[in-house]
Every structure is written in C-alpha cells, then in structure tokens.
Amino acid sequence: MTPVSTFPGFADEGFGPVADAFVENFRRGSEMGAGCAVYHDGRLVVDLYGGTADAATSTPWTADTLTIGFSVSKGLMALCGYLAQQRGLLDFDAPVATVWPEFAGNGKRDIVIRDVFSHRAGLMALDAVLTLDDVLNWEPVIRAIEAQRPLWTPGTAYSYHALTFGWLTGEILRRATGKMPSALLADYLADDLGVNAWIGLPADEQHRVARMHAPRSRIRRTAYRVLPKILQRIGRATAVRAVTMGAAFPFSLIDGCAGDFNTPAVHSAQIPAANAILDARALATIYAAAVSSVNDVQLLTDDSIADAVKVRSAGPGWHAALNPPGIRFSTGFLVNGIPYRPLLSDSSFGHDGASGSLGFADAESRTGFGYVNNLIGGGRDRRANDLTAALRRCLDH
Numbered sequence: 001m002t003p004v005s006t007f008p009g010f011a012d013e014g015f016g017p018v019a020d021a022f023v024e025n026f027r028r029g030s031e032m033g034a035g036c037a038v039y040h041d042g043r044l045v046v047d048l049y050g051g052t053a054d055a056a057t058s059t060p061w062t063a064d065t066l067t068i069g070f071s072v073s074k075g076l077m078a079l080c081g082y083l084a085q086q087r088g089l090l091d092f093d094a095p096v097a098t099v100w101p102e103f104a105g106n107g108k109r110d111i112v113i114r115d116v117f118s119h120r121a122g123l124m125a126l127d128a129v130l131t132l133d134d135v136l137n138w139e140p141v142i143r144a145i146e147a148q149r150p151l152w153t154p155g156t157a158y159s160y161h162a163l164t165f166g167w168l169t170g171e172i173l174r175r176a177t178g179k180m181p182s183a184l185l186a187d188y189l190a191d192d193l194g195v196n197a198w199i200g201l202p203a204d205e206q207h208r209v210a211r212m213h214a215p216r217s218r219i220r221r222t223a224y225r226v227l228p229k230i231l232q233r234i235g236r237a238t239a240v241r242a243v244t245m246g247a248a249f250p251f252s253l254i255d256g257c258a259g260d261f262n263t264p265a266v267h268s269a270q271i272p273a274a275n276a277i278l279d280a281r282a283l284a285t286i287y288a289a290a291v292s293s294v295n296d297v298q299l300l301t302d303d304s305i306a307d308a309v310k311v312r313s314a315g316p317g318w319h320a321a322l323n324p325p326g327i328r329f330s331t332g333f334l335v336n337g338i339p340y341r342p343l344l345s346d347s348s349f350g351h352d353g354a355s356g357s358l359g360f361a362d363a364e365s366r367t368g369f370g371y372v373n374n375l376i377g378g379g380r381d382r383r384a385n386d387l388t389a390a391l392r393r394c395l396d397h
Helices: 016-027 072-086 113-117 132-136 139-147 164-177 181-193 203-208 218-233 237-244 264-268 280-291 302-308 383-396
Strands: 002-004 007-011 033-040 043-054 348-352 358-362 367-373
Touching: 007 016, 016 033, 016 043, 016 383, 033 280, 033 383, 043 280, 072 113, 072 164, 072 181, 072 280, 072 302, 072 348, 072 358, 113 164, 132 139, 132 264, 139 164, 164 181, 181 280, 203 264, 218 237, 280 302, 280 358, 280 367, 358 383, 367 383
Parallel strands: none
Antiparallel strands: 002 007, 007 043, 033 043, 033 367, 348 358, 358 367
C-alpha cells in the first residue's frame, strides 16, 4: 500500500500511476477538490482525495466530503432499471404505458421503456413552462411529460435527455417498484453496499457537501452566459430548454440563483438525472459490484452486463439538438468508443457528469471506477480521461 505524497489516501502496489495522475491534475491547476477510487476484483485498491471543498471558506476536502455528481446520476438510475428487470418488475422492451398508463397520450402509446433509457423517446425538452417549485416537487413535471408530444417519431432518432431522463426513468421505476428514486437508490444500491450516495440528500448530511465552482477560465464562464442566446438565435432553443427545464435551472447549473445546483433545496429534491450526491468510493463500489462480488454483493447477471454494453444510440442524433460528437449510449449508459470519453474496454459501461465526474464498470477486468470533483471543467477537460488512462496502464501490466 503506497501513501500518496501531500494527499491523504492510498494506492495499492501496482496502482501508483493512478495516484500520479491524480496528483498531476492538481499540479497543473485543473482541480480544486476531488476524490478518486478504484475497486479491482472486489477489493478497494485506490482511495484518493484532497484539495479544497469550498474556496470561499478554505474548507479542505476530506474523507467525509460529498459532492454533486450531475449526470453520473443517470448511470445509477440505469443500474436500478436493470435490477428491477432482474427482479421481474420491469421489461425494458415493453411499452412505457404498461406501467404508466397516463403516459400514452399525445403520440406516446408505442414508446418502449428501452427507448426512454437510451434517449430515443423524443422527450428531451418539454413545452410546459415550469417553475423551480414545479421541478422540485416531482408531480408537475410528470403531468407535463404526460401532456407532451414527442419532438420526433420515437425510436427513429436519439438526443441526450439531459434532465427529463430523470423524471422519465424515475416515474417508470416508481410505477414498477413502488419506490421514488431516493428510496430506490437506497434499497437497490446504497444500503446493501454501505456507501454514501443519495438522490434527495437528507438535511443532516448537507454540511458534508462540497461547493461546486464555475470554470476558472473567463472565456468558459462568459460562454455559459451568452451560449443560450446564440443557440436560440440559430434555432437550437430546444437544447436550452433541455438543460434548464424551461427556465427553472440556470444554463450554467451554478450562478447564484434560486435554482443553482449548490443550493440545499436542489440537493434535497429528487432530480434523478442530475443531483445524486455521493463520494468517489460510492461510485467505485457500486460499479464494481455491478460486475464482481463486493462485500458478498453482485448486482448484475451476465445477461444484464451483456445488454448494458450493447449500443442502442449512436451517430449524429436528432438534427435540432446538440449531441457531443461520437457519443454512444446503451440502455442508460455511456459505453466505450466515445472519442472524448474513453473507458477501459468494450466491456465498460457507466456515465459521466457536467463537472467532469465519471463512474463506470469494466466487466473484463472486474473493475469499478469513481471520480468526483467540485470544479466544472472546460470543453477539453481531460482529468477523468487521464485517470482512466493511468488505470488502463496498471491493469495492462
């Protein structure tokens, strides 16, 4: 076991390159606070953390620090979907209306559950004008989804459902399992594995949450302010609505307004596409347990793992949206082969988040990886990729 110079934590023998990459992210100034953890063959082999949890108060990032994971939340919801299917409560290839009859109206009767999980449902943005109170209180969004007509013929195209993914998958799973996302995450993932992960943070855990910080780059911060107007001017207003739920949240996610993702109100709500709060160990543990035994828990069957890496959505995507180049989705997960987010192998599946956070499993090497931080990166953010590349080198040797 190798202590990491100037940082708490450790990297087991043979995993030193991951520690080196973690330190290098700080050395070159691309981190504020962060954590990285790796499970391999059911054993925690990397557990690193450090930096600053809140620049305004100089609070250090400790072993107890939590942070908002943004879209790593989607991977957790996808795992819950697979577990519900394994328990006979859900069929990915059945119409949504079989579990949620009110969903069927306005051209949605034939949408299958798998199309929702793979961003093919045509519901990436809603026409309804929703307030922050609406999106924090679940039911108004569900009613708006039921009234919404798809933006394209479902199943024929895809585009990233940045926020609606959470309410769509969350309500499907609520109807199938009887559990809201907070209870589902606890019952299906967090409790048995003993990890720190919530969708809907309890008030008594709020003090542990790191403050998310805007990019250091002035150009990047300016882009967040002006990009919505540019997108609207060039006919991409749908992309803005998809990220903001109309105008309930800021386009930059954090800007000091009431819908800022730093606020306790947003932390305590259930926004299953974007507000899971957790630490790196939780991500690594959950994904490791998806493909191997961790604390006598293995989550997914071989059939589920094979399905989780099967590409369902790829290529240019819906013409009126902005999809990252080369993106590839399976049923709820990012998979290997994406130019901007390489994973370990073609047996890898997981999800990243807006801050540059990343969690994934690799079935071939029986590995779970988790990385979280509190500094939103730029368009060329390489922090997670460098950590993943270092881990790949370790496993290759």
